[in-house]
Amino acid sequence: MSRWTAPREAILELLSRTSKHMSAKDIYSALARIDMCIGLTTIYRTLDLLHRMAIINKVVLRDGEAKYQMKSEGPRGHHHHLICSNCGRIIDYSEFEREELNFIRKTEVLLSKKYRFAIHDHNIDFFGICEQCQELKRKEEENP
Numbered sequence: 516m517s518r519w520t521a522p523r524e525a526i527l528e529l530l531s532r533t534s535k536h537m538s539a540k541d542i543y544s545a546l547a548r549i550d551m552c553i554g555l556t557t558i559y560r561t562l563d564l565l566h567r568m569a570i571i572n573k574v575v576l577r578d579g580e581a582k583y584q585m586k587s588e589g590p591r592g593h594h595h596h597l598i599c600s601n602c603g604r605i606i607d608y609s610e611f612e613r614e615e616l617n618f619i620r621k622t623e624v625l626l627s628k629k630y631r632f633a634i635h636d637h638n639i640d641f642f643g644i645c646e647q648c649q650e651l652k653r654k655e656e657e658n659p
């Protein structure tokens with residue numbers, strides 16, 4: 516990758532090579548590792564733009580940090596998130612996709628009629644405590 520590559524291309528290339536959710540800071544350090552020094556402000560601005568263009572997904576953690584992931588088609592495409600409020604771990608899930616889409620489509624039709632709102636996407640994020648964090652807490656309680 517040339518260091519003259521536009522920030523947008525560099526960020527898209529990085530995100531398209533991973534299935535991870537990355538924060539602006541994660542992206543900053545990953546690009547720095549390959550000698551691409553793009554300022555954090557530019558990264559934030561580019562991510563915001565790509566998100567508004569519906570090219571990438573945004574997940575906001577409880578502490579307010581945003582993580583981004585490439586939108587993709589196929590089995591890894593439509594999915595939602597379980598987000599650990601303790602460690603920030605994000606689990607992608609796509610179970611119940613068919614049931615969910617049936618319900619969401621119905622909801623979308625009703626909402627867009629009622630509020631005259633053209634809906635083009637939705638997010639479902641569940642917040643809670645992941646298995647590892649529950650396990651850690653249990654151990655702490657056993658041996659304080």
Ligand SMILES: [Zn+2]
Pocket residue numbers: 599600601602603604644645646647648
């Ligand atoms: Zn956790």
Ligand SMILES: [Zn+2]
Pocket residue numbers: 536572584594595596606607
């Ligand atoms: Zn995801």
Ligand SMILES: [Zn+2]
Pocket residue numbers: 593594595615616619637639
């Ligand atoms: Zn969905």
